Amino acid sequence: MFRPPTMTRFHTVTWLLAALPVLGILALWEVIVRALAIDPVVLPAPTRVLAATRDSAGLLAMHTRQTLLEAAIGLALALLAGCSLGALVTLSPFLRRSVYPLLVVSQTIPMIALAPLLVIWFGFGIVPKLLVVALVCFFPLSVAVADGLGSAEPETVRLLRSMGATGWQIFSKVRMPQSLPYLFSGLKISVTYAVIGAVFGEWVGAYEGLGILMQTAKNSYRTDVVFAAILVTSILSVGLFGIVAMLERLMLPWHVRGAGRQRKQ
Amino acid sequence: MARESTRTVQGDSAVTDAAAVGVVGLSKAYALHSTALPVLQDIRFDAAPGAFVSVVGPSGSGKSTLLGIIAGLEEPDSGSVTVGGTARRLGAVAYMPQADTLLPWRTALDNAILGLEVRGTPRREARAQARELFAVAGLSGFEAAYPSALSGGMRQRVAFLRTVLTGGSVLLLDEPFGALDALTRSEMHEWLLGLWERLSVTVVLVTHDVEEALLLSDRVLVLSPRPGRVVLSYEVRLPRPRHRAMTVSEAFVRDKALLLDAIHGVVS
Numbered sequence: 001m002f003r004p005p006t007m008t009r010f011h012t013v014t015w016l017l018a019a020l021p022v023l024g025i026l027a028l029w030e031v032i033v034r035a036l037a038i039d040p041v042v043l044p045a046p047t048r049v050l051a052a053t054r055d056s057a058g059l060l061a062m063h064t065r066q067t068l069l070e071a072a073i074g075l076a077l078a079l080l081a082g083c084s085l086g087a088l089v090t091l092s093p094f095l096r097r098s099v100y101p102l103l104v105v106s107q108t109i110p111m112i113a114l115a116p117l118l119v120i121w122f123g124f125g126i127v128p129k130l131l132v133v134a135l136v137c138f139f140p141l142s143v144a145v146a147d148g149l150g151s152a153e154p155e156t157v158r159l160l161r162s163m164g165a166t167g168w169q170i171f172s173k174v175r176m177p178q179s180l181p182y183l184f185s186g187l188k189i190s191v192t193y194a195v196i197g198a199v200f201g202e203w204v205g206a207y208e209g210l211g212i213l214m215q216t217a218k219n220s221y222r223t224d225v226v227f228a229a230i231l232v233t234s235i236l237s238v239g240l241f242g243i244v245a246m247l248e249r250l251m252l253p254w255h256v257r258g259a260g261r262q263r264k265q
Numbered sequence: 266m267a268r269e270s271t272r273t274v275q276g277d278s279a280v281t282d283a284a285a286v287g288v289v290g291l292s293k294a295y296a297l298h299s300t301a302l303p304v305l306q307d308i309r310f311d312a313a314p315g316a317f318v319s320v321v322g323p324s325g326s327g328k329s330t331l332l333g334i335i336a337g338l339e340e341p342d343s344g345s346v347t348v349g350g351t352a353r354r355l356g357a358v359a360y361m362p363q364a365d366t367l368l369p370w371r372t373a374l375d376n377a378i379l380g381l382e383v384r385g386t387p388r389r390e391a392r393a394q395a396r397e398l399f400a401v402a403g404l405s406g407f408e409a410a411y412p413s414a415l416s417g418g419m420r421q422r423v424a425f426l427r428t429v430l431t432g433g434s435v436l437l438l439d440e441p442f443g444a445l446d447a448l449t450r451s452e453m454h455e456w457l458l459g460l461w462e463r464l465s466v467t468v469v470l471v472t473h474d475v476e477e478a479l480l481l482s483d484r485v486l487v488l489s490p491r492p493g494r495v496v497l498s499y500e501v502r503l504p505r506p507r508h509r510a511m512t513v514s515e516a517f518v519r520d521k522a523l524l525l526d527a528i529h530g531v532v533s
Binding site for chain 1: 368383411
């Protein structure tokens with residue numbers, strides 16, 4: 001008879017399954033670079049990338065701080081814009097028809113063309129980065145919020161109406177809490193976009209940040225530092241994703257518990 | 266003068282001046298492909314304060330529509346509906362939909378106080394009121410449980426407490442036990458009877474279960490297939506308090522046969 005694994009065993013197995021291919025690729029990479037004596041400017045071995053990360057720790061920390069700041073503020077702006085747009089689009093049929101297409105069109109503008117223009121308009125400071133982050137992040141958020149607010153059961157809305165509830169009460173007691181799991185799904189997507197958006201915004205022109213660090217390291221043939229910056233970027237994204245997932249668990253115990261119950265069956 | 270004439274119109278049913286629920290000449294049709302589909306036709310009944318009235322009928326006889334109209338969620342095409350003498354019903358009656366419609370993010374206790382909250386009762390006070398009823402309802406210890414952790418019967422009880430706590434002296438129950446297994450349903454009947462006797466509220470119950478209607482009610486209305494009309498308004502004379510054993514008594518079985526005949530269109 002099949003018996004589902006316990007949670008802890010399940011976690012160990014998934015971690016192993018996730019780690020094994022990565023370790024395998026890293027080992028293969030190391031062996032090939034050493035065996036073929038590849039020039040570190042072309043491709044540094046993983047051990048060399050680790051060494052570069054350790055040696056430039058101070059530099060990396062400084063630039064990481066800037067990138068993290070941009071990603072966080074940009075994401076906060078996107079959250080604000082996404083929630084308000086999602087709510088407006090749900091509440092007003094007029095706005096749904098007039099604004100929704102605009103939202104979709106905004107996503108068809110290639111960021112690679114827009115980002116340099118933003119630098120021309122707003123300079124090398126933090127503003128163009130925040131705009132890039134906010135522009136790539138607000139869309140998944142507004143779609144998630146719009147879907148979430150629209151997901152309330154008609155029966156539940158009827159129940160509230162029978163109690164004599166006002167439109168605002170139905171919104172705040174049913175639609176808003178109902179949309180939170182959707183919001184968190186959108187947030188998980190956005191938070192990874194945010195870091196990449198910030199790095200990209202810096203890449204086209206900045207004083208500080210992991211993006212400009214990659215740029216300058218590449219120009220001075222420090223490929224190992226480029227890889228170190230990539231490593232830090234990945235860790236940053238995974239870390240922020242983890243924080244969102246943790247917040248979800250804390251804020252929506254009913255949702256996570258419900259999922260746990262289904263898993264048990 | 267007007268009141269006098271109302272009395273004669275209302276005819277056979279037990280009429281009091283302050284009927285908890287009064288339905289007069291109610292008709293309702295839905296638009297379907299540009300034709301009108303009549304759902305309810307000339308419904309007429311009233312429920313005295315504290316009475317337990319059941320509405321039975323085949324599927325599609327408009328039972329749920331009738332309840333929705335009494336709740337004020339919809340308006341009739343013609344006729345009138347009053348609750349406690351006034352036509353304003355939203356917020357004045359306590360409506361319990363077919364599904365338990367508990368909010369998954371609220372604990373059992375906080376689900377039960379939803380109606381109180383909507384009416385502006387401070388949470389602390391509402392919770393205190395609900396806690397008392399949780400004890401009466403045999404739900405002590407489950408106050409902090411989320412609905413996903415409760416059994417079907419318990420969810421239904423929480424939904425019922427929410428209905429009771431919503432306030433108003435009229436409860437409108439739309440097949441509250443339809444989704445439960447036979448054993449749980451029978452337990453819920455006794456539970457509901459016990460609570461109803463304690464609360465002294467008026468109940469209008471919609472069901473397709475004749476036995477359930479007989480066991481619980483003072484009066485059973487039988488609706489015809491669509492468009493629903495009242496084909497029989499039957500006064501149940503079983504003594505109270507009622508209990509499960511009565512369902513096999515001779516009188517009960519005779520009543521049941523009578524109601525089933527009425528549902529299936531046999532003129533009695």
